[in-house]
Amino acid sequence: MIYAIGDIHGQLAQLDRALALIAADGGGDAPVVFLGDYTDRGPDSRGVIDRLIVGRDAGRPWQFIKGNHDRMFQRFIESGDCHDVAIRSGLSWLNPRLGGDKTLASYGIVPDGPPVFDLDAQGREVLRDYPTTEGNLDLTALVDLARARVPDAHVRFLTDNPLTVTAPGHLFVHAGVRPGIALADQVEDDLIWIRDGWLDNTDDHGTMIVHGHTALAHPTHFGNRIDLDAGAGYGHPLVPAVCDDAGDWFILTDTGRQPIALAE
Structure with missing residues (x-):
């Protein structure tokens, strides 16, 4: 199994709730991929980054992807x-x-x-x-x-996070990929920003793309991609998700797993 959390956007209380749901479902050492955009809009970007660094340094099997808002914050600190x-x-x-x-x-x-x-x-x-x-x-x-x-450790966290994470049958990325371009040849600006030409694309990319960046009313499965940004940056709940050993995706709720919504 692997768990994933979409855009957090400074919502520390929502992050703690999502982590508690994951721990209840898969234990305290469950593997989690965070899809980027840890900062901006919400009230406690510092607290979010602190929480993620503490978990990483404690040896939790957490992996972090860089988002567009994380890059903007990083560039502001580095160059203004x-x-x-x-x-x-x-x-x-x-x-x-x-x-x-x-x-x-x-x-x-x-x-x-x-x-x-x-x-x-x-x-x-x-x-x-x-x-x-x-x-x-x-x-x-x-x-x-x-x-x-801003602590140096926070800047290093933003700088060092990769653009993608892979797992069997899946590619985790912040925004998406440019259709028609080999996955190995994707560029950073697309991986953290893309919407045009991506959100309406129905191609089979050879692997399931799991992303955030584009806020929806709830996490949604589109067949060739899964969007896990449920709008925490706009005050909506942060909804963690899990892929089971059979490759099926679910969201986690206070009453347990629910199948992820399918696009209409």
């Missing part, structure tokens, strides 16, 4: 980059819609008002002023403060 080429709207990672402000707040950098942006020639948000309980900060000061507050 607030943008990603895949965000066509030009939104900054610091915009509350993307949730970087909630991540920084979990490290003690607490907003005291909305961030103020200008727009550059490409229509991207450029931070002018970030009000905090410690004063108004420009981008340079904000990055410096974040580097002082």
Whole structure:
């Protein structure tokens, strides 16, 4: 058996509940694949990363995949980059819609008002002023403060996580794969961001693709892929899932296993 948890997005209480459901079903040392997006939007990204690192360092058979929000957070700390080429709207990672402000707040950098942006020639948000309980900060000061507050171990965790995890008959990835491209030739931007050309694809990829990234009302089996993002980043419950030894998938609930929903 192998268990999987979709996008967590800073929801520590939901993560603890999901882990408790897994422990009740498969024991405390059950193998778990985490599908990325540990940060942003929810209230405790720091607590989520702490919990995952503690479990990893205790020797639990947990595997972690990098998500697009994890990369945005990592790049902000490393270089002050607030943008990603895949965000066509030009939104900054610091915009509350993307949730970087909630991540920084979990490290003690607490907003005291909305961030103020200008727009550059490409229509991207450029931070002018970030009000905090410690004063108004420009981008340079904000990055410096974040580097002082975010533990190196958290940055290493975000940096070192792989883009995929394999198990018999399955490929675990954050967003999906580019159809028509060999799995060995997939590129990072697709693996952590793809939607167009992927979500409506019905090809047999030679293995079951298990992913998150695209929030649904509940985890859903599409025949060639399984989407486990049930919208925890938007305040919905985090729903863990399990694949049994026969290759059948179930979600875990307070009343036990239930077959994963099939796409209509």
